[in-house]
Amino acid sequence: MTSTESKDTRAPAAPGTVGVLFMAYGGPESLDDMPGYLADIRAGRVTPQAVLDEITNNYRLIGGKSPLPEFTRAQVDATMRQLESLGRPLRAYIGMRHWSPWIEDTVRDMLDDGIEQAVAIVLAPQYSSMSVAKYQKKIKAGLEMYHGHIDFTFVDAYHTEPGYITALADRVRAGIQSFPEGEREDVHVILSAHSLPVRIVREGDPYADQLHETARLVAAQAGLSDEQWSWSYQSAGRSPEPWLGPQLDEHLRDQAAKGVRKVVSVPVGFVSDHVEILFDIDIAAQEVAQALGMTLVRPPALNTDPLFIGTLASVIARHLPEA
Ligand SMILES: C=CC1=C(C)c2cc3[nH]c(cc4nc(cc5[nH]c(cc1n2)c(C)c5CCC(=O)O)C(CCC(=O)O)=C4C)c(C)c3C=C
Ligand SMILES: [Fe+2]
Numbered sequence: 560m561t562s563t564e565s566k567d568t569r570a571p572a573a574p575g576t577v578g579v580l581f582m583a584y585g586g587p588e589s590l591d592d593m594p595g596y597l598a599d600i601r602a603g604r605v606t607p608q609a610v611l612d613e614i615t616n617n618y619r620l621i622g623g624k625s626p627l628p629e630f631t632r633a634q635v636d637a638t639m640r641q642l643e644s645l646g647r648p649l650r651a652y653i654g655m656r657h658w659s660p661w662i663e664d665t666v667r668d669m670l671d672d673g674i675e676q677a678v679a680i681v682l683a684p685q686y687s688s689m690s691v692a693k694y695q696k697k698i699k700a701g702l703e704m705y706h707g708h709i710d711f712t713f714v715d716a717y718h719t720e721p722g723y724i725t726a727l728a729d730r731v732r733a734g735i736q737s738f739p740e741g742e743r744e745d746v747h748v749i750l751s752a753h754s755l756p757v758r759i760v761r762e763g764d765p766y767a768d769q770l771h772e773t774a775r776l777v778a779a780q781a782g783l784s785d786e787q788w789s790w791s792y793q794s795a796g797r798s799p800e801p802w803l804g805p806q807l808d809e810h811l812r813d814q815a816a817k818g819v820r821k822v823v824s825v826p827v828g829f830v831s832d833h834v835e836i837l838f839d840i841d842i843a844a845q846e847v848a849q850a851l852g853m854t855l856v857r858p859p860a861l862n863t864d865p866l867f868i869g870t871l872a873s874v875i876a877r878h879l880p881e882a
């Protein structure tokens with residue numbers, strides 16, 4: 560069954576069918592969704608009007624909605640097609656953390672379908688108490704809310720999976736090759752990911768370490784020397800406490816001060832196009848780079864790259880209960 564099949568037309572699952580629950584951040588499907596979407600992300604705290612206006616405008620500039628739900632559905636369908644070769648009865652489900660289809664509602668659908676065993680994976684390769692752990696808590700909340708039991712196996716992280724690393728290294732190489740041959744030696748690669756409050760990492764969160772591990776593997780596989788690449792965070796939230804840095808805009812300024820004029824930007828923590836790439840890099844960071852006299856190239860996001868889809872399929876296959 561594909562991820563797009565409607566709940567109304569879905570038959571009960573055959574006995575022994577294993578549910579595969581793909582979870583993603585969620586995104587507004589129109590500008591009207593913005594206040595509700597932000598209220599959920601901000602856990603009900605009122606979003607100041609200026610912040611709401613700014614973020615709404617960012618979405619307007621990338622087409623008035625988040626492309627994340629569509630890319631998520633495409634990733635899920637492609638992964639399930641690969642998993643068909645296992646010859647096992649599997650059924651795909653999608654649950655979003657901050658927008659519909661909400662994880663809790665999807666868990667209810669799984670219970671209604673008679674699913675008893677399931678694998679849950681987040682479309683984010685690095686584990687954090689602020690991301691993956693929160694998705695997993697929502698599954699537990701759904702089971703409590705609907706008074707059911709499903710034996711879930713959780714995928715916590717897959718940040719060193721070879722297919723994922725190769726797909727990113729391919730992007731680094733493609734970005735460098737987009738410059739004329741004689742200029743490629745001067746290209747600097749910036750690998751980045753969503754920032755997190757410093758406090759969370761000080762409390763022992765593995766997110767930053769896992770990101771650095773991913774980045775080192777990607778740089779090594781792309782054959783970059785230590786001078787040819789650097790690390791940056793991006794998309795820090797608008798809260799007063801310190802977030803992990805350097806932020807992409809200040810990092811670009813530092814690199815420009817060192818004489819860098821050609822940049823390849825590869826966000827490694829995001830697996831599909833959404834506002835943190837399409838606005839934060841393609842518009843905001845691009846503007847900073849241009850003002851600094853830099854050329855910034857951002858290769859395509861992973862989306863349905865076969866290497867990445869193969870990674871998802873293999874990670875899920877390894878977490879399936881014994882047949
Ligand atoms: C590991 C941590 C986080 C990841 C990964 C992440 C991905 C991610 N975020 C957005 C969009 C928004 N995030 C916002 C706030 C926000 N994000 C995180 C953490 C991660 N996000 C935190 C801790 C916060 C702060 C929440 C709070 O209590 O205020 C926001 C709100 C506006 C803002 O503060 O900038 C948006 C929008 C996407 C699309 C995404 C990856 C798919
Ligand atoms: Fe976020």
Ligand SMILES: [Fe+2]
Pocket residue numbers: 753794795796835
């Ligand atoms: Fe964010």
